[in-house]
Amino acid sequence: MKNLISLTIVAILLFSTVKLFGQDMKEKSFTPEEKNAMQLQMKDNFKPGDIGFESSVVVNKPKKEGTTRATITSKRNGYWEYSSTWDGGVVPGPDDDVIINHYVSILGSYSGVSCNNITINSGKTLNLYGEFLFVFGNVTNNGIIDGDFAYPSSNPVYFSTLYFAGNSNQTFANNGSVSTFLYVLSLDNTNTVTVTGNTFPVFRMNLFYGTLTTNGKITTGLGDSSASVIQIGVPNSSGRAGVINGILNYNIGTGGHYVLYSESNQAITMGVEIPSTNSVYYALFGNPNNVTMTRDLTITGDAEFLEGTLNAGNYTLTINGTINNLGYESYTGLLNGNGSTNLSFGGTPRDTLPTLTGSFNNVNIGNNKEVDIKNGNGTVPINSTLSVNSNGKLNIGANNTVTVSGTITGSGTVNGGSQSNLVISGNGPQATIPAVTNGLNSLTINRSNGAKLSGNLTVASNITLTSGDLDLNGKTITLGSTGTLMETGGRLKGSTGTITTTRTLNAPSGQNIGGLGVSITSSQNLGTTVITRGHTRRGNGTNLGIERYYDIYPANNSGLNATVVFKYNALELAGLSEDRLTMFKSTDGGNNWVEVEGVLNMPNKTITVSGVNGFSVWTPASKDSPLPVEMKSFTSSISGRDVKLFWTTSMEINNSGFEVQRTEAGKDNWQKIGFVKGMNNSNSLTDYSFTDSKLEKGTFQYRLKQIDFNGNFEIFNLANEVTVNGPSKFNLSQNYPNPFNPTTKIDFELPQDSKVNITVYDMLGKVVKVLENGSRQSGYYTISFDGSSLPSGIYIYKLTAESNGNTNTIVKKMTLVK
Known part of the structure; x- marks a missing residue:
């Protein structure tokens, strides 16, 4: 060098x-x-x-x-x-x-x-x-x-x-x-x-050796566009670097102040070569026997770490320009912190830091600033706050570990990689882990108050919860194909959010997949299998499982005859009695559930289920608060102006029945149109139907309100809308009831707007009563006939409809019995 x-x-x-x-x-x-x-x-x-x-x-x-x-x-x-x-x-x-x-x-x-x-x-x-x-x-x-x-x-x-x-x-x-x-x-x-x-003024001072006693008689800098320069030490030094005894006058112009720490046979301690503003434009650190800061230092331009160590001590080092910008082939300089050192990086250039040793108090990445930790640096401990401000980015680098014992603040980004590691430690409050682009090799939580995610995270290797919990906070962790979740002294939790991993499972034998807490044994090849774990309570109505569920989807999902061991944590019971736990599964994404008998092992906090031929969504829940009805199907058919609903359940627990509701399509005006009694408890298929008769022309939606005997309910919606069309021909229905006493109803249908007459005659052809005489639009109609004043007998009623110059006539009989 x-x-x-x-x-x-x-x-x-x-x-x-x-x-x-x-x-x-x-x-x-x-x-x-x-x-x-x-x-x-x-x-x-x-x-x-x-x-x-x-x-x-x-x-x-x-x-x-x-x-x-x-x-x-x-x-x-x-x-x-x-x-x-x-x-x-x-x-x-x-x-x-x-x-x-x-x-x-x-x-x-x-x-x-x-x-x-x-x-x-x-x-x-x-x-x-x-x-x-x-x-x-x-x-x-x-x-x-x-x-x-x-x-x-x-x-x-x-x-x-x-x-x-x-x-x-x-x-x-x-x-x-x-x-x-x-x-x-x-x-x-x-x-x-x-x-x-x-x-007198001096442009540049070279303090190769010795002591310069100034008595305030030297002004460094010319106050114009040129720079002022002070060099301490000299390349290939054979002795102690020069020092300044006394004070310097500064007249720094727009060219800025340069300080060069060259070689010395011993450490160089900063002195009055740094102005009282603690600010220089440029600093070079090239003493193999180190440079020691004795005050805060702000470098507004460039900093070169050629060799040796800059010991920053109890001070703040701020660099607002570029680092190691001269283009030498190799820099070996180090930047050392003593645990109380603060680092701040500003400006807009992207910088690679010198090798960092020791530990630091606060590290601040300014707005729009991107900072790289040198690949292979090792561990970088931050004892207090890591701030990555707006549009800023900290690149952890390969084979590096950033350890934060305080808080992580700012809206910027931490950028990792498959060889980057992050450790949250210390005794501070719950830490917020910022968005980490390109993922991490490993994440370790060793803080009693834990941490929470503020963005989705990919971890290639291990997530180690040594102390404290990791709150998913609605985010997703993607665990690598060889990664493991190790909950040795803390746990993964969160009312929302998931952790997922994808593995190839061929004839698995008791593998705790990715440490997520589900072990599968099967002689079959499941192939590519996606395992997701979440901590949202799953279920229907007020009957919910514990704060853990699994969503398992293998490529081969039939005929598995698998034995599955599901693990849980006592802190996830959510008030349920542990000794009453069993497994429930859902095959439709969690809408409907069926109980699957399992073997509970309370000391080991596991439930084992045998004979599993296919996977889906699983959650432990209480036998005393079962997840009620599993709806197998819900369909409809239409005949004229009648709509018939069909549904089938595969399992019912404590089911009182189904309230049938209807609304016009696009409106939230649900009306009860009937009730169908349920089976109470059933583990077999049960078929139900209901007919909604004599509807007017229109489009409708239907739903079932399943109600248990405790008053809890769940809604099942018919997937499709039902449309009742207008009549296709003139029609006159048989009266109903028939025979009747003393009233009856008659339906008629008009496919076109018509002039309509409906008249009742006795058997001698005498008019008894005119029921309808006037114009009507196309549609379905119902009229009533009251025969209170008539004697028993057979009567004739006739429909005459005139439309578009045509006359349609339909005649029927009805019987009045008194």
């Missing part, structure tokens, strides 16, 4: 006697053309915009021989490297003290220049001109240091640098000015560099 970084960065600091492209930089000056060619070769490794790269120490910087050789004073304006600039014609070196009495500029040989002590006198200038000044002694500036030059100006690679390289304490007395700022201030001194005098 560091070899890559060093190769990438060293271009900014290739100086001194380093041979570059076959040339010795100390002895060779370069033309502008040569500089441009060198820049083209270097810029692939370093660009000024890449200020997040680490700077390296100058390995082959000038070296002192141990004693000061001379004091050399400038004698005219000129370049440092020219002997004509100095008294005595000698160019100063690392053992020489220097006095600047003129305007002296460094030529720009890419080798830098050096001295022991240096004094810039009042009114005089030292122009660093994009080069390095290596100082082994003290700097006294009574004039001007021109430090804001970079070369080339259009795409700079080289920056004016004041480089403290001594082996003992050094001072920088800035009694004059730095114009307009110093590009780079570097400390390569394991001792102390003390700054006094006037305050």
Whole structure:
């Protein structure tokens, strides 16, 4: 890793006697053309915009021989490297003290220049001109240091640098000015560099080694669109990273503040390189011996975890940009929490976190933020709250386990996978498990107050209820084909919701399928079998089973001769007497039920049923409160204006009978039209019928209200509507009753609108009474005839109907007996 970084960065600091492209930089000056060619070769490794790269120490910087050789004073304006600039014609070196009495500029040989002590006198200038000044002694500036030059100006690679390289304490007395700022201030001194005098701005500080005592005289940042940069430590460090003693002034512009924690032979503790706002734009963590936070830290831009560990301690780390965005081939950096650490991730880029170690207090995923836990990270304990906010997403990742000991909040999504695990633990209130896309490998509940689902969930492997219950809360758990529900210290429950699994059962032998609590033994191959368990009380009316049922549907569902063991929990009895439990089954999805005798084993909480030839819906219920009537069929037929209803029951318990009800189709105006007495108790097929006679033209619906002797009832609806059509021909019915005394009724039918006359005659043809004389619409009609005033005998009644120019006549006889 560091070899890559060093190769990438060293271009900014290739100086001194380093041979570059076959040339010795100390002895060779370069033309502008040569500089441009060198820049083209270097810029692939370093660009000024890449200020997040680490700077390296100058390995082959000038070296002192141990004693000061001379004091050399400038004698005219000129370049440092020219002997004509100095008294005595000698160019100063690392053992020489220097006095600047003129305007002296460094030529720009890419080798830098050096001295022991240096004094810039009042009114005089030292122009660093994009080069390095290596100082082994003290700097006294009574004039001007021109430090804001970079070369080339259009795409700079080289920056004016004041480089403290001594082996003992050094001072920088800035009694004059730095114009307009110093590009780079570097400390390569394991001792102390003390700054006094006037305050000056610095673009970048490299604290490779030693202590910088600022006395509040340094302002980092230029307050414009550029950035401010502080580097602590250095790649391939051989000692303790530099530290800042005192305070810094901050003038951070829109370019933001960058902090780079490079290598040190010991842990680096955060200091005043972090502004009092606790906010930086960019942070790089590259110390293999770790970085320790001493305050909250907000990174508004990017964070790079190159190597080593960031120990976040009792603080909050907020990252609102991207993580590990520089594109190195491998990052090995870690982020460690101590149980009180809070993490917050904002912004919109999708980020993969560094490897997380230790444990964390709160973890917050912001709105629209997607965060990946690195595959293979392992266990990530969250001691308090995991918040996944609106449209946010936490990707657990492969071979990872997220353990939440507090609450899970927010409307965002937790994304799992077949190798992702979730553990709900701790002593907090009931936890809500958010919607989990792509399912989980395993789910563990180890919390006395349990958890509840807020979305459907797929679990490939195991659901372990170590402590506390899991409330389905109306949702569905799909258990994988090899998964198991293990209710060791808690139970699955919920008035609504189900857990389902699909298995291939070929000649099963006592398998507790998926741990759902139903074991099947059969010599037959059931094939693909869907087993669903729910905790809704099933039944009819007020007679309900316990809080558990099974819905079992194998591909082969006949001739199984299976023995089935159904398990239950004492907490599911819902007030029923355990010693009266038996099994009930329904073959129509739970509408009707029939009792199936089973063997109850109260100590083991099981009911065993033998000779099961086909599966359906099953629930344990009480023999004392049976689930009443199983309706086998309910049909209808029509004859003219009469509707006949037929129904068959296969089992009746405590059945008083059936109230027959009718309404016009589409209306909820049910009227009782009859009652048919039931069989009370029956285990065999019973057929019933009822005729609804002499209906008018129209469409009708029918239903049966089955009522038991306790007043409980259940409704069975006829599946189809019944339509009574109008008459197809003229018809006059036989009177009824006949013979009669003294009244009788006569029906007649008109297929068309007609002028109708119905008259009664005696046997001599004399008119006795006109019953109908007028216009009638098509339809069915009934009229009455009262013979109270007539003697006994035979009478004639005649229908005459005129319609569309045709006359229809029908004559019948009736007998009056007194």
